[in-house]
Structure formats: structure tokens, C-alpha cells
Amino acid sequence: MFESVKQWHKIGEAETVFQWQANQMCVIEVAGKKITLARHQEGLYAFAYKCPHASGIMADGFVDALGQVVCPLHRYRFNIKNGRNTSGEGYYLKTYPLEQRADGIYISF
Template sequence: MTGKKMNWHKVADTPQMLNWQDNRMCITEAGGKTLTLAQFQDQIYAFAHKCPHASGIMADGFIDATGQVVCPLHRYRFNMQNGRNTSGEGYYLKTYPVEQREDGLYIGFEEKGLFGF
């Protein structure tokens, strides 16, 4: 079985060029999608712009002490690495791989075949 094919989209020349908020998150666009970026322990994570529960803007939330992103509306928590809901409600936050390259910061989207398969 082969690995997933990815389409990579550059979002900035350096992470410092992004408009980071005090909560260490920002909103960006890549591949026609609006995404949230978050910084935690020298790592950058990319995930959905809105919470899958009630569409809270994830960048308006916060990152807790354990590195979970917390939705501002109902305080649902998500693992930024895999999107798993860690507060027990059963939702899943879409996450995207991030690569810091010599020429910039990139977000990856899984390449889809014909009809999305």
C-alpha cells in the first residue's frame, strides 16, 4: 500500500509573517480553504476554521496547558495532531499536515482522485 499523495500550499515565507493572536493562533487560507494555525511547544498545527459541533471560530478559543485546542463556544477540546475530541463529545476536528521548509510554511491537503475517491 502506498502513502497518501499530498498537495502542498504555501501560506507564508516564515511563521513570523502570519498575523498571530495573543492566544498563539491565527486564521489563514490555503488551497481555497480557511484554516486555523496554532503554535504549541515550538510546533505549528493546522486544523479546521470552525468547530464541528456548533461552528465556533477555533482561533477565538485557546490552547490549554496540555496542548489541546478549546472551542470558544462550548469548551469542547480537540487534539491538534489528530483532531480527536478529548472532552468526550465524539466530534472530530479536521487536521492538516504542516511543513516548515527553507522557502516557507506549507499546509498539505490529501490529493483526491476523480469524484473525490
């Protein structure tokens, strides 16, 4: 059976190094990939740069009170933790694991 190997990449020393927008989201580039970061209820989350439906830039959307990230184009909603579509269209938003370690914040893919 094939097991995928996760590679961890350090993305910053702390949350304060990122250029957060008013909606508590930002875009970073890691290993040639654009990733959206979001802060919500004391948590830090990472997910795809673009919506899987019509390629809306997810960082231009918002996170609602239920922890759903909302695409700015058609208001499709996705669970910020697992990427499941919560508005019923059947799409899936890629999410990435994050770890806050003593020496910084890391992302895996």
C-alpha cells in the same frame, strides 16, 4: 486501491508573516479554504476553521497546557496534533499536515 494525492501549498516564508492573536492562533486562507494555525510549545499546527459541533471559530478559543485546542462556544476540546475529541463528545476536528522547509512553510490537503 485508491491512493489520495497530497497537494502541498506554500503558506508563508516563516511564522513571523502570520497575524498572530494573543492566544497564539490565526486564520489563513489557502486554496479557497479557511484554516486555523496555532503555535504551541515550539510547534506549529493547522486545523479546521470551525468546530465540528456548533461551528465556533476555533481561532477565538485557546490551546491549553496539555495541547488541546478548546472551542470558544461550548469548550469542547480536541488534540491539536490529531483532532481527536478529548472532552468526550465524540466529534473530530480536521487537522492538516504542515512542513517547515528551507524555503518556507507548507500545508497539505
